[in-house]
């Protein structure tokens with residue numbers, strides 16, 4: 372390229388899966404914030420919106436498999452939420468969400484637990500300085516492989532076997548990522564498991580952490596049983612920097628983490644593909660909340676903070692930091708994190724966040740945060756393992 376050729380702005384192709392319930396509302400608020408981020412930071416996106424979820428399934432019988440190849444072609448996936456009483460529990464979870472995580476090798480489910488300034492937490496006296504950790508949940512194996520069987524079903528002698536599969540390769544890839552993330556943050560990694568009872572899986576996890584830890588001598592390694600985690604996480608979150616854990620333990624303790632940071636409405640997540648073989652997916656942790664769908668009562672913060680993770684993952688670090696700061700600026704001023712206490716509808720809150728992105732970029736607003744959630748994630752993105 373000759374030196375006088377103007378540099379083309381970066382462009383990314385996004386797959387957008389709004390889904391059911393409040394998914395479409397919070398996703399559309401996040402896209403309004405994305406519009407503002409593009410205008411302010413000089414990149415562009417193309418967006419392909421996919422119809423999927425309960426209504427689509429009832430109408431067509433289609434789940435993940437039917438759109439897998441079209442999704443695969445995108446740089447990243449922004450996901451709303453799925454689930455509706457019209458579809459039996461388990462069908463969409465297994466047929467879409469878990470399929471996507473497994474088929475796209477989204478090995479690390481990264482769930483930050485960060486108490487933002489101005490957000491009310493149920494934990495008395497907790498301060499933002501004391502609550503800034505990241506839970507890295509294994510995302511493709513464990514009890515989530517869906518293997519098992521029942522014999523003598525429906526009789527008093529019924530036997531139910533549910534398997535938890537842990538592979539060395541699956542554990543190693545997520546542990547490696549967790550070490551890299553810890554090395555770029557405060558250099559502490561905690562394994563959360565139940566090695567005293569789940570002895571076989573525990574050996575594999577603890578052994579893998581010890582082995583990979585040899586290559587990260589600067590990272591302090593700690594271990595906490597999952598039951599003890601339920602005590603320590605709310606009372607002493609400052610003990611943790613990066614926590615690595617198996618799929619089911621991670622599912623459980625990240626809901627606890629969301630509660631500690633102020634509620635499901637503000638919790639974000641990244642489902643990261645670590646080898647570049649398929650797109651990563653970004654979603655709020657909350658469900659589809661069909662009871663409040665369409666009322667404007669849903670807080671889009673979880674979706675907007677997930678968008679921040681998505682932008683950090685794409686390499687748009689400045690935009691990622693601004694989107695996080697804008698979301699925090701707006702939720703920090705709310706009386707409550709859902710419903711009328713937000714001070715506006717889902718749409719209006721999204722607009723306020725979009726305006727805050729613009730104001731931050733133009734220097735009319737200063738960030739309420741000292742650092743960005745995505746800073747360390749960006750530092751380890753794509754970098755070689757040791």
Ligand code: IPM
Nearest residue numbers: 463464465468469622625656
């Ligand atoms: C989550 C959800 C999912 C899970 C469900 C919807 C399959 O609870 O993302 O934590 O169990 O992983």
Ligand code: MN
Nearest residue numbers: 622623625626
């Ligand atoms: Mn969950």
